[in-house]
Amino acid sequence: MKPVNLKQLAEELNLSIATVSRALQDSHEVSAATKNRVRALATARHYEPNAYASSLRRNQSKTIGVVIPKVTNHFFALAINGIEEAARQCGYHVLIYLTHDDYAREVSIIQHLKGGRVDGILMSVASGTEDIAHLKSLKETTIPLVFFDRVCADIHTAKVTTNDYESSYQATEHLLAAGCQHIAHLLISNNLSIGRNRLQGYLDALQAHSCEQDPSLILHGTMDNQHNLALIEELMQRRPDIDGIFASVERLAVSAYHVCRKLGRAIPQDVKIVGFSNLESVSLFDPPLTTITQPAHDIGREAAKILLRAVEKKRAVLSSQSLVLNSELVRRRSTESV
Amino acid sequence: MKPVNLKQLAEELNLSIATVSRALQDSHEVSAATKNRVRALATARHYEPNAYASSLRRNQSKTIGVVIPKVTNHFFALAINGIEEAARQCGYHVLIYLTHDDYAREVSIIQHLKGGRVDGILMSVASGTEDIAHLKSLKETTIPLVFFDRVCADIHTAKVTTNDYESSYQATEHLLAAGCQHIAHLLISNNLSIGRNRLQGYLDALQAHSCEQDPSLILHGTMDNQHNLALIEELMQRRPDIDGIFASVERLAVSAYHVCRKLGRAIPQDVKIVGFSNLESVSLFDPPLTTITQPAHDIGREAAKILLRAVEKKRAVLSSQSLVLNSELVRRRSTESV
DNA sequence: CTGTTAGCGCCTTCAG
DNA sequence: CTGAAGGCGCTAACAG
Numbered sequence: 001m002k003p004v005n006l007k008q009l010a011e012e013l014n015l016s017i018a019t020v021s022r023a024l025q026d027s028h029e030v031s032a033a034t035k036n037r038v039r040a041l042a043t044a045r046h047y048e049p050n051a052y053a054s055s056l057r058r059n060q061s062k063t064i065g066v067v068i069p070k071v072t073n074h075f076f077a078l079a080i081n082g083i084e085e086a087a088r089q090c091g092y093h094v095l096i097y098l099t100h101d102d103y104a105r106e107v108s109i110i111q112h113l114k115g116g117r118v119d120g121i122l123m124s125v126a127s128g129t130e131d132i133a134h135l136k137s138l139k140e141t142t143i144p145l146v147f148f149d150r151v152c153a154d155i156h157t158a159k160v161t162t163n164d165y166e167s168s169y170q171a172t173e174h175l176l177a178a179g180c181q182h183i184a185h186l187l188i189s190n191n192l193s194i195g196r197n198r199l200q201g202y203l204d205a206l207q208a209h210s211c212e213q214d215p216s217l218i219l220h221g222t223m224d225n226q227h228n229l230a231l232i233e234e235l236m237q238r239r240p241d242i243d244g245i246f247a248s249v250e251r252l253a254v255s256a257y258h259v260c261r262k263l264g265r266a267i268p269q270d271v272k273i274v275g276f277s278n279l280e281s282v283s284l285f286d287p288p289l290t291t292i293t294q295p296a297h298d299i300g301r302e303a304a305k306i307l308l309r310a311v312e313k314k315r316a317v318l319s320s321q322s323l324v325l326n327s328e329l330v331r332r333r334s335t336e337s338v
Numbered sequence: 339m340k341p342v343n344l345k346q347l348a349e350e351l352n353l354s355i356a357t358v359s360r361a362l363q364d365s366h367e368v369s370a371a372t373k374n375r376v377r378a379l380a381t382a383r384h385y386e387p388n389a390y391a392s393s394l395r396r397n398q399s400k401t402i403g404v405v406i407p408k409v410t411n412h413f414f415a416l417a418i419n420g421i422e423e424a425a426r427q428c429g430y431h432v433l434i435y436l437t438h439d440d441y442a443r444e445v446s447i448i449q450h451l452k453g454g455r456v457d458g459i460l461m462s463v464a465s466g467t468e469d470i471a472h473l474k475s476l477k478e479t480t481i482p483l484v485f486f487d488r489v490c491a492d493i494h495t496a497k498v499t500t501n502d503y504e505s506s507y508q509a510t511e512h513l514l515a516a517g518c519q520h521i522a523h524l525l526i527s528n529n530l531s532i533g534r535n536r537l538q539g540y541l542d543a544l545q546a547h548s549c550e551q552d553p554s555l556i557l558h559g560t561m562d563n564q565h566n567l568a569l570i571e572e573l574m575q576r577r578p579d580i581d582g583i584f585a586s587v588e589r590l591a592v593s594a595y596h597v598c599r600k601l602g603r604a605i606p607q608d609v610k611i612v613g614f615s616n617l618e619s620v621s622l623f624d625p626p627l628t629t630i631t632q633p634a635h636d637i638g639r640e641a642a643k644i645l646l647r648a649v650e651k652k653r654a655v656l657s658s659q660s661l662v663l664n665s666e667l668v669r670r671r672s673t674e675s676v
Numbered sequence: 677c678t679g680t681t682a683g684c685g686c687c688t689t690c691a692g
Numbered sequence: 693c694t695g696a697a698g699g700c701g702c703t704a705a706c707a708g
Binding site: 017034 | 699700702
């Protein structure tokens with residue numbers, strides 16, 4: 001059975017379609033009496049306006065697109081949660097697109113979105129993205145774009161990020177203060193804004209404490225986790241003097257943890273590990289894993305708010321609306337000592 | 339700048355709108371020559387059809403709605419991943435709606451979706467849902483519905499689930515075989531299909547091994563995790579004879595793990611724990627947590643496939659298309675012994 | 677092979 | 693306060 005439409009309601013009420021439409025939108029120019037009649041029938045018939053017709057007519061879809069690498073990364077799951085919250089409050093819907101860090105997919109998604117399916121886009125760029133023509137071309141549309149977490153420096157728009165540089169600096173100092181002499185840094189792609197910032201925080205902290213900056217201690221991971229495990233193991237065996245590890249992403253922190261155990265390197269006695277992570281369950285790791293935890297939910301919510309504000313006012317987002325939220329360095333106690 | 343439309347292309351090519359439309363859809367009834375002309379201009383102008391206009395006209399949105407309690411539960415994140423994969427392959431888009439296990443929200447979401455925003459719905463019901471009128475009313479529309487994981491027995495449609503009863507039975511036997519005498523069962527809501535099945539598997543396994551079925555060993559958790567921790571702690575102290583725990587959901591498994599540590603009950607020597615869980619990081623827990631892991635990605639993918647098949651053929655989904663996938667009992671070795 | 681025409685359901689001027 | 697009419701962009705029937 002097809003859903004009822006305005007025409008059917010109008011016929012049944014002996015009113016014009018226009019009046020019914022206005023009544024349902026609570027327009028001032030319709031009498032309270034007819035409003036009530038209309039509303040009564042509408043709810044009785046479970047009338048629901050056709051989103052596509054009204055989107056076409058009004059030229060706005062009340063929908064935002066979220067383009068992220070993966071949803072199985074807990075950071076992004078939390079961010080979506082925040083985004084959905086903000087969107088729902090404003091009566092917006094959320095379309096999800098996953099790039100799986102694949103540049104070609106990202107391009108095709110953005111290209112499609114330019115057709116006007118969404119009123120605005122929230123995005124965390126794929127790790128492989130270098131050519132940003134597809135993103136620049138969004139400027140020629142009326143679709144606002146807000147970046148979160150993995151931003152694109154060359155695009156002039158609002159960005160919601162965390163203080164990656166500072167927290168990486170702080171994490172490295174934490175390791176130095178704990179007596180580490182040879183701190184490895186694990187990162188995925190130095191192509192990514194976050195990867196670069198985190199690496200720089202690490203490097204600058206080492207320099208500030210006149211500690212060696214050995215390039216051979218910096219390991220570039222890949223998307224393949226098995227491969228990463230092998231790379232880390234190789235590094236740890238080649239450099240048995242490593243007594244600290246700073247992992248730029250969760251996956252690598254967990255992998256490093258794994259490798260240390262496998263090699264029988266005691267954590268934290270032999271090797272201390274700090275990593276970016278949003279997994280709650282790391283609190284149950286024993287020995288403890290110190291983490292830098294991002295306010296993922298807030299990042300999503302704030303990014304969505306900025307986007308929605310622009311969408312509602314049909315104005316461009318300004319880079320001056322960018323936001324930097326603070327991550328938290330969580331040092332967990334060993335469960336032995338609880 | 340507004341995106342180009344068919345009209346503009348048609349004018350520039352001295353063709354009718356209809357021909358341009360047909361050319362872009364690769365219709366047989368248009369010459370190869372004009373097709374090429376049209377396509378060339380379309381790509382040059384970055385033409386992208388307006389999704390809303392075409393949805394309105396064709397009366398199909400190429401969009402499916404996914405209604406789930408939360409996205410921060412890793413099971414659902416994995417499921418979305420599978421859903422997105424299947425949807426993308428068929429050229430479908432994915433709208434996400436979160437109920438947060440709130441009945442009223444679920445009703446309002448479904449009500450809205452009946453307006454025709456989506457061509458089909460994939461859903462895992464909220465834990466508080468008892469009245470299913472809103473779901474039944476979907477039958478009166480042409481919108482197919484497929485349940486996954488948290489299904490609703492009274493609705494006559496396809497359901498994709500896991501062998502909860504069997505794997506719970508198996509998990510309980512696993513604990514019995516390991517010598518447990520007093521096995522607690524932790525669950526969230528016995529209102530949920532999965533909660534009931536899992537509880538029944540536990541009960542039947544106990545009975546089959548003529549083991550005590552003490553109702554005081556069954557703990558009903560809530561949505562509030564702090565509260566759950568307190569409840570579990572209270573139970574463990576009231577019944578110090580408990581030597582096995584079977585947790586029906588991840589959250590409770592992790593909480594039980596926590597409480598045991600806090601109370602100094604050695605795992606697995608004093609207490610053995612088995613829980614449903616999709617967290618990869620539990621593999622790093624030490625001592626090990628035996629888990630029942632659902633094929634979450636596959637569940638999402640298969641559910642989406644069934645839905646999309648129905649959508650494409652404009653046919654109802656049959657309950658005979660239901661699928662039961664197998665969970666895996668993963669017994670992890672202690673890292674001590676690696 | 678191409679063009680003309682008629683809507684999909686809704687909103688929004690413009691007239692009464 | 694209400695109605696009539698036009699059109700958002702696209703597709704599909706019907707003519708040529």
